[in-house]
Amino acid sequence: MAQVIIHATVSLDGFMADKDGGSDWMFGFPVAPEDESLVRKVVVEIGAVVGGANKAQTIEDGEAPYGGGLQVPVYLMTHCAHEPVQKDGTTYTFVVDDLERAVELAKQDAGDRSVSLLGGSIARQCLEMGLVDEIQLHVVPILLGHGISLFAGLDRRIDLERVETAAYAGEAHLRYRVGPSAVA
């Protein structure tokens, strides 16, 4: 069955984007071929995506998840019913308020591949609901000080199991398992 993953590039202080939403800080440090192949290995395993309502506007603005490189079904949370959108070979399905259902639909689509959660709020909500199987972080060697945090606002304590730690150049790659038994 599909594994639900939080897959994010973060600064050492846990930000996914700087305070203006920018990501220029994700570049400009040494990268090894192994870094790229590790990221690619995670990305090719993604079979569906679930994103927050704020992603809907982004998509209308022409920004597809993962830079459009992933042609997989995308489920977006919304507060009002909205017909599915087909764009550049990707189907965007809108799910009204029921995150558990969005994740379930995405899992069905993903089959034996993974479901990637897009955005901090969705990631935290899914962690709190016990829906996350794995966390895969690519930690960039920088402290941003301010920005959009991945975990800030999480409202419960969650035990993890470290399953993989790797580093080749600037980034550190940290992979954790969140088992049902790991939810404290």
Next chain:
Amino acid sequence: MAQVIIHATVSLDGFMADKDGGSDWMFGFPVAPEDESLVRKVVVEIGAVVGGANKAQTIEDGEAPYGGGLQVPVYLMTHCAHEPVQKDGTTYTFVVDDLERAVELAKQDAGDRSVSLLGGSIARQCLEMGLVDEIQLHVVPILLGHGISLFAGLDRRIDLERVETAAYAGEAHLRYRVGPSAVA
């Protein structure tokens, strides 16, 4: 010359202590002998400590930095002049408001060993002032959700250089260099 280090055990979401100041979450996950020897290697290299004013009360309550296992000079920031205190073989020297001077005095005492910064506020202030040479984190496999953060409140962007990443059991050990040129 002495290296100034931030040396902390943190949760994956960057907390040094839970919201009640507790650290029970630092235990209860698998530990390998290599984890212990890596931590010990950092600790035996510490030649002096600089801590915030809030540490003074802790010491009067009988809590020494590093559980009293380190008998090295300790400099504590204070707002009012205070005579040095000798306790259990350790000298606590109080420095009024001038953090740069406290770090300088600690570096003189440490010689070719390191100066460890104790507490998030001191760590962040020293990062902002360009006084930190290295960051050594022991990342515990847990998300706390709430607590006392190491980096939250940092007011500038700081480029790092990843120098070591290691993991043996539950923890991930991340070591970074903060060079003068790395301060963005």
